Amino acid sequence: MKVPLEWLKDFVVIDIEPYELAEKLTMRGLEIESIEKISPQFKGVIVGCIKQIERITELDNLSLCIIDTGNRDVSVLCGAKNIKKGDKVPIALPGAELPGMPAIEEKTIKGYKSVGMLCSERELGLSDDHSGIFILPNEFTTGKELKEEPVLNDIVFDINVTPNRGDCLSIFGIAREVASILNQKAKIPIFELPKNRKGKIGDFISLKVFDLEACPRYVLRMIENVDIVPSPYWMKRRIQRCGMRPINSIVDVTNYVMLELGQPLHAFDYERLKQRRIEVKLAEKPITFRTLDGIDRTLEKGDILICDGEGPVALAGIMGGENSEITDTTRVIALESAYFNPLFIRRTARRLGLKSEASLRFEKGIDLENVDFSAQRAIALMHEIAGGIVIDGSIEIKDAKKREGIFVSFGKINEVLGTSIDHSTILNALRSIDLHIVREEEKGFVVSVPWFRHDINEYMDIVEEVARIYGYDNIPVTTPRSPLVQFKKNKKNKIVSKVKEFLVSSGFFEVINFAFLSEKDIENFFISKDDERFSYVQILNPISKEYGIMRTFMAPNVIRNIAYNINRGIKNARFFEIGKVFYSIKNEKLPREDIHLFLALTGRERDYYWKEQYKNFDFFDIKGIIEGIGERFGINFVFQKTKEPFLEKKYSADVFSEGLKFGWIGEIKKDVLDIYEIEQKVYCGEINIMPFIERAILDFKYRSIPRYPQVVRDFSFFVDENIPASTIADKIKKISPLIISVGIFDMFRKEKRSISFRVVFQSYEETLRDETVNEIQERIIKELTKIDGISLRV
């Protein structure tokens, strides 16, 4: 809400600096978003008074004006028709600067001297009006610099009015808060309807309201013989400073009163209303209606319509119809001032995506008591600026509505706030914003809330008002008296943060992506339609197609991160992401949410180091990370041939533990990388960490360090390619409980594949004797060489 201080001063005396006022309003909950200083852009323009006008026939259309500029008279040639003797006008004297125009010079046309120029509002940069010379208010002083006139200089507050404070969407509403801050009472505008009125309104028009819930109050007033002309400068100026566009005398008045008092008004061209009647009713079936912006709107059952004898003439509270709008030829005005149910207006406005200054106010609730007062104010202003004759009286339909008083205890206020504010301060605070104290008791009071405050309905709302006016700054700072609550440990968070720690210390960088994918992403990974990753959750109103669904797996986003970095010259990268994936479940409202860990490696560990050369990452780098994480949390992962369609089968594996698939690791297929325009190899792994969290062991038992020395023996075997190294190691381990570890320390391929194992023997009871170890060693050799395809390498 834009609030020009010059207008605000109609209602309150502002005796503090604007910046101080802004600060105080902000601390009242009316946050000042910006302060705009308005000052004229022109220089050297004087208030002149026309002493004489003479039409010069040989210069068709021009008049020669003699202008009193205070200390001397000058002659000026002028083409405008709207000036007359005695008018005060702006005169730009030679040397004057007007916005966007060359400097003003003295000119002579056919012997007639023109010393300067009379200006329109547009030439002065004050408005878009170029219909004639800007006729200045009579009280301006002849000879004075025009830019020094106070009304041309202003300060406009842009106030961020929160949705609960519909009452502050008007200058008067803001004035009410300002008055409370400055210990004043806001002055209600004073005006009088003209004495000379005509007829009875009931003879001109009839009114029916069919649904009092939708429209609990409706007032009609009329004026005839109006002139549809541009409004005077003072009205245009105020409307403009509030961010609206002046249109004509009638429309401007409706907007002016809405800005001033918060009551949206609508003016109908009376002569275009069929059967001279207004009916307020709810649409019964969908119909098409053209609003005054020229757009055909589909109205639906339940929308509030303002109809004449034949059909809709306005979409209530939102926008008028083209069929009854004010035009240049309009003579008679039927003025609507009403209260429409906020919920109805809001529903319709939202559905149509149509917001207007009127709907904005109606949907937050306006002042029910102010409906006719605003209509009178508008009729008086129309008479003042558009002339015409006021039709006597009004037609009003209203629902009797009552608001219950609210009982509030003094103690409760201080208890909730942690304060000890005395009773009279509380009551005065509430009175200062026009709340009415109905009854005062020893322990509390009953307050009645006026109809402009729709946000105050129970005691807590009153507590808030007291806090706001008393000042949040004056409320003490304390710590809660409540006893300590036992802190609940969160196993998931603990494990996730330990996994992150592990990965960071292993050289991985964390990425965070939007949890969105496109359907195309899933197809890019050759995932079949029956795969769970196709049971995605779709967003009905996505930002774009790329963000159309919730992710069911992490790979596409991190692959994109890798492409992004490679394109910026970063060819070696290790990334991980831990985040949610979502699967829609049949017959369930909410999807299943899992947490996945994603790993990605590309390039090599380091680009270079002067002492050594680095190999590119391969399958065993990604495998080692998964094994390391498993080891850290006591989970033994098993790796099997992968079934994932987007992996190079040879260099990939599915990851299992206790027979359950946790995920996969391996090299991403070239066909997939091509889509994301990556030319180098990428190794990834994706693990569902939900089952991981369940099984993870966080507290290990300490096992005492053996007191007896260990014995190490190495074995080398020739092993056929079809026998996995891990099965041999497992076999060896099972041969004796004294074997505590079996490692593979060498592997090469010549004619045959040779694998060398290092076996560590350890007893916790005694020092191992050579004979004991030798005996096991024999058994190892015997057991293994029994297997087809394994022979001892001597």
Add this chain to the structure above:
Amino acid sequence: MKEIEELRLKIDDRLASINNLDSWSGVKAELLGRKGLFANLIDRIKLLSKEEKRIYGQSINTLKAYAENRLTEIKAQLEQKQKEIADKASWIDITLPGKVPLVGKIHPITKVISEITEIFVSLGFSVVEGPEIELDYYNFEALNIPSDHPARDLQDTFYIKEGVVLRTHTSPVEIRVMESQLPPVRIISPGAVYRCDNDISHTPMFHQVEGLMVDKGIRFSDLKGILTIFIHEMFGEDTALRFRPSYFPFTEPSAEVDICCVICGGKGCRVCKETGWLEILGSGMTHPQVFRNVGYDPEEVTGFAFGLGVERIAMLKYGIDDIRQFYYNDLRFISQF
């Protein structure tokens, strides 16, 4: 005695020919060996008369001692020299770069969430999480935002289907917690939230930390106390802050918390829109209707809630001016934190 003089010259000549340990051994054998020069001389002495033996023998002995001393000296010199050569060969350039261990980095969002969480955990708050795809009821209705409420305009919501949305804040977690337990409640809830917005200061997904404290006798002044501690821990003891009335449908009274602009120190700049203050979190006393919705009696208990945007705090803390930077995942960005 001329012969002795010639001998000495000859010995010096041989000693001078030594240039390494190998030739040293050769010369030593040549002079002092079993078939060397002196062995030869001693053999010849045996043939001389007693008197001659005495004079000649003495000279020879002196000469031999001389040769021995010189050889010892030369050996020491040679060894010293060899050691120097070896030293030189094993020299390293200590200005060459060392091998820095390669460790990764945590994303700044995670970092800031951890920092915030730690502060509240130290104040006795437990960390609770909830679903990111949420029922409209938990995201709005239960929080006193019915479907026609103007406050729905404050948040552009992603819709999944009738009654299901991407959560627009982490507040629904508070409702779920209150539904599942009786007071006292003291929780924070960090996590991803979603709003239909995408520009230099908005991303469709971002992160929040929300908190809730409910018990008998919780006061607005306690809200001020807890959040003042938080701000001082997060931004430093000297950070000026203010509580400003605001509006949230689920709290009343509501307060926006501003801190003195960290960029300009309160003088007014582009970041704080010339106000000298930065909005840092929203808060307020839990609305009685929210308590009724979860079956708590607002006459019995009171509480406060607060929420803050993680990206915003990270942006202020690190001076990042484009929120989208967090989601490009550029290694040159992440590696700075």
